[in-house]
Amino acid sequence: MATGNKMDMHPALIGSLSPTVSPDKVINFSPGPTSLPKSVENEIAASFTKSGFTSLALSHRSPEFIDILDKTTATLKRVMDIPDNYEILFTHGGGHGQFAALPLNLCHELSDVATYVVNGTWSARGRDEAQKYCNAETIDGKDPQTNKFTHFPELTEEDINVQSKYVYLCSNETVNGIELHRLPKLPESRKHIPLVVDASSDFTTKPIDWNGDNVGVLFACASKNIGHPGLTMTVVRKDLLGEGKASPLCPGVFNYTTNSEAGNLWNTPATFNIEVVGLLMNWLAREGGVAANEQRSIAKSQVLYDVIDNSNGFYATPVPNKMLRSRMNLPFNIKGGDDTLTKKFLIESWEAGMVGLRTLTPFGVGDYLRASLYNGVTEEQAKTLAQFMITFAMNNA
Amino acid sequence: MATGNKMDMHPALIGSLSPTVSPDKVINFSPGPTSLPKSVENEIAASFTKSGFTSLALSHRSPEFIDILDKTTATLKRVMDIPDNYEILFTHGGGHGQFAALPLNLCHELSDVATYVVNGTWSARGRDEAQKYCNAETIDGKDPQTNKFTHFPELTEEDINVQSKYVYLCSNETVNGIELHRLPKLPESRKHIPLVVDASSDFTTKPIDWNGDNVGVLFACASKNIGHPGLTMTVVRKDLLGEGKASPLCPGVFNYTTNSEAGNLWNTPATFNIEVVGLLMNWLAREGGVAANEQRSIAKSQVLYDVIDNSNGFYATPVPNKMLRSRMNLPFNIKGGDDTLTKKFLIESWEAGMVGLRTLTPFGVGDYLRASLYNGVTEEQAKTLAQFMITFAMNNA
Structure with missing residues (x-):
């Protein structure tokens, strides 16, 4: 013993x-936070040994940082093939912040319905947080044979409330080891409902058919594939933005419209973290x-x-x-x-x-x-x- | 021309x-983000050129990061003389995040009253955000002679609703150039009300009499005096924590009790940013x-x-x-x-x-x-x- x-x-x-x-x-x-590609880590190290300011010391209002922000957004849109009807937001709060931000932006009333496909730890956490801000209906993703999170449920017309403001899913469940290699198609009669995707752990590792798959919002915390903790990237379809669409209870830092209209400068963004995402996007472009x-x-x-x-x-x-x-x-x-x-x-x-x-x-x-x-x-x-x-x-x- | x-x-x-x-x-x-002391910037650069992982790549659950977190907290408490009846939280969302977090943690009902001393840009922003989550009453801090934010109002019994869950102030208004070199005393009949302080731009530059001044919550975004953007440090008096105290509408990432109980690991914290705060606290200790x-x-x-x-x-x-x-x-x-x-x-x-x-x-x-x-x-x-x-x-x- x-x-x-x-x-x-x-x-x-x-x-x-x-x-x-x-x-x-x-x-x-x-499982994240974790290492970035070696060449990206080398570039970060080089930025700290060059003379002059590192981006840690850059005012977010300076032309130097605006240049970093613009280039990061442009490269991200290019390598991930993001069409012009989507907006890129860089916000605080991590994936858990988005768990709250989603219903607060897409549901104006606490009684609005959203449908959550729960097939693992993270989609369950997303649903639990959403229940504070909307009527979150669950599609239980447990395998009926084993009662475990080892499969992904079929999405039927009956399962998806036609009033849903969105259908939510997590495209890779890190704990349970389940991944959707392509986004699912909703039944014909539910194709008007935008898909909301937690892609925190698989973003950049497969193509996304943004408009074809009716993606309304897709978010990724930075600390798995695209950077380090303290930043979340959210891709929002522009028709979901607009004055008065969010819940009046939505904190400003989580409000998609406010942050979009301010060009990601409504409050001080995580400047260095955004620079690192840009370096990762350059790496992705270089590597094919x-x-x-x-x-x-x-x-x-x-x-x-x-x-x-x-x-x-x-x-x-x-x-x-x-x-x-x-x-x-x-x-x-x-x-x-x-x-x-x-x-x-x-x-x-x-x-x-x-x-x-x-x-x-x-x-x-x-x-x-x-x-x-x-x-x-x-x-x-x-x-x-x-x-x-x-x-x-x-x-x- | x-x-x-x-x-x-x-x-x-x-x-x-x-x-x-x-x-x-x-x-x-x-005015921030801005440079850190040269010796701290040199330490950060050195951490990126040493062999092995930088803290960008450290799992927040690893003993290596827990050690960074524990030492940062301990040094911060020591140099800022923070008594044991206070908890240190490191959260996402910046100062603007705390503008929402405060009423969401200290007011259980939307009808609860809080008193805001508004004497500049930032206290006004804090009050505006709070109005979503509580009945925020304003003490107008404009100089009655000039109708400008150039002074700090006297805090009288009449001005402070006795039911207030807290009295809020910003101890340094960066835009208007007004600073409270010591925290104000509330009138005797209002001394039961905790003070809430936005110290984003002056934290570490003067002593704070935590219990003597009845500080309930004090927060500082990192990007002025103690680090770089993406992190907020919040000091919360422990009696304000507890199951069921926050509003049911409080997002998990902003919930003081949840984050405190999870030892700052409820969601992935901004690991590298916390390490930088630790380096700054060591600098402060070294420099007297x-x-x-x-x-x-x-x-x-x-x-x-x-x-x-x-x-x-x-x-x-x-x-x-x-x-x-x-x-x-x-x-x-x-x-x-x-x-x-x-x-x-x-x-x-x-x-x-x-x-x-x-x-x-x-x-x-x-x-x-x-x-x-x-x-x-x-x-x-x-x-x-x-x-x-x-x-x-x-x-x-």
């Missing part, structure tokens, strides 16, 4: 990101745009799912439907959740430089570990983990 | 922060704490007010009462607002490396320029501006 206690205090088991290998050998599989990025995401995740599927049950992932498996976050357990083996895996992978495979969150996933493969993780790094998993399975089968 | 137009397009007149002098000669007098910082603030502002007061009316500041003049933001005009001389001053000072003296904000201050003297500005830099002003006056009187 003494050994067990000692093991529990091992830094690998409490989520340490500082293993004993040389720092340049460390691979960050954290969103189509090439999707191919990289497929490749990175496939190499790990292949190990899991070919492990004769040594590893298992909770999502049976391969069409819904997340390319961003891969939950897996070891021998059905064997505690000793799971700890051994965590310690040995950590000692080999792989960190972030178990984060101490309040959203328990039981015995599952999780590899997150955002833009900061390369295909080679995913292969390093895959090779480790194969070797570990051979040694411990 | 052609000359006039050409002058209007001069970079100095549109707020450029990049004059033609060598970058290390530039002095940033911006808040008492020494107040002496520096007095010295920096005095050297400039002396130039103004001794200029025979060449320069003028709008605040007649010296006891209320801001040490943080010094508005001044030139020969009663002479347009040609003002532009000449802006261009010549910019060419000498002094920037940020006029920012293109929506809060017009007429013909006034403004020198802001936050923690990033040294006494020597203030003297450089003073010397420039003296020479300019001699050459253009």
Whole structure:
């Protein structure tokens, strides 16, 4: 038992990101915040060693910052193919801020109806927050066979109240490992209802058919694929903006119309965070745009799912439907959740430089570990983990 | 007229922060965001060139970040002498976010009363936002003689509704140049009402008698004296926290109790921004704490007010009462607002490396320029501006 206690205090088991290998050998599989692509991190470092002000010290009203803001918006629109009938907002508050902002902007009355597809931790949190500001109806996304969040429900006419101001979904559930690789089509009779998408954890990793899929609002907190914490990017279709559309209870910092009319300068925006998003968008453009990025995401995740599927049950992932498996976050357990083996895996992978495979969150996933493969993780790094998993399975089968 | 137009397009007149002098000669007098003390900026640069992860890439659940958060909080409490009956929150949303958060946390019902002392741009914005969430009564802080925001009203028993959930004030009005060097005392019969203080632009520059002055909540956006945009620090007295105290309409990201109970991890906090606040607090401790910082603030502002007061009316500041003049933001005009001389001053000072003296904000201050003297500005830099002003006056009187 003494050994067990000692093991529990091992830094690998409490989520340490500082293993004993040389720092340049460390691979960050954290579910976010996490590393950005190396070339972007190098550009950030260079901006802090150049002479003159860094963007930390730039007034948001200065022509220097306005230039950063304009270029970031333009590159983002170009690489993500965002049509001109959409507005880009950079606001405070993170994803949780948007959970409140959405109903407060799209529902004028507390009695207005919105439909929430709940198929995991984040869509549930979004729905719970929305219930303060609208009549949030739920489409239960649990698999009826298992009563677990392991699938995505069909969206039928009967399930979607025709009065809904919007239909909300989370396109990648980081905890449950479920991803919609393309946005779903609403039934013909519900196509007038705008889709609202929490794309916090998969934005930039697949194309979006903005008008074709009737996207009303799509938001992404920056700290997974496009930057670091403290900023949220929200794409809003312009017909949803306008004086008097938001609830009178909407805080100014969350009001889409107010922020849009002020050109993202209604209050002081997170200037440096916006610059980092711009650097990430330049990286995306350099690396072949969103189509090439999707191919990289497929490749990175496939190499790990292949190990899991070919492990004769040594590893298992909770999502049976391969069409819904997340390319961003891969939950897996070891021998059905064997505690000793799971700890051994965590310690040995950590000692080999792989960190972030178990984060101490309040959203328990039981015995599952999780590899997150955002833009900061390369295909080679995913292969390093895959090779480790194969070797570990051979040694411990 | 052609000359006039050409002058209007001069970079100095549109707020450029990049004059033609060598970058290390530039002095940033911006009203915020602005520069941090040089040694803090150097520490930030060093963190980006060390090997291993920067805090941009740290999971907020990792022991490495928790250590940063704990140390930042501890140092802040120590240098600002914050007693144990107060909680420190680091939230999103900036000062404007707190304008909404305050009534949403301290008023359970929309009909609850709060008293707002409005004596400038920011207290007016705070009151306007609060009117969405409570019955915000106003103490008009305009000077009855001039009908301008150039003084601070006496706070009488008659002016403060005894039912008020709080009395709100802004301890430094950046646009109007008015500062309370100590917090006001409420009349004896109103001492049960907690004070709420927007200290966004003067926090760390003078001591606060937390319990003695009955401070209920004090907040500061980071981008003036303690960091960069994307973070707000809020100090909340613990008796104001508790399940069910906030309005049911309070967004989770703004809920003091929720964020306090979650140890600032209810949603992903602005990790890097918090690290920077920690570096600033270490700087404050190294440089003699808040008492020494107040002496520096007095010295920096005095050297400039002396130039103004001794200029025979060449320069003028709008605040007649010296006891209320801001040490943080010094508005001044030139020969009663002479347009040609003002532009000449802006261009010549910019060419000498002094920037940020006029920012293109929506809060017009007429013909006034403004020198802001936050923690990033040294006494020597203030003297450089003073010397420039003296020479300019001699050459253009």
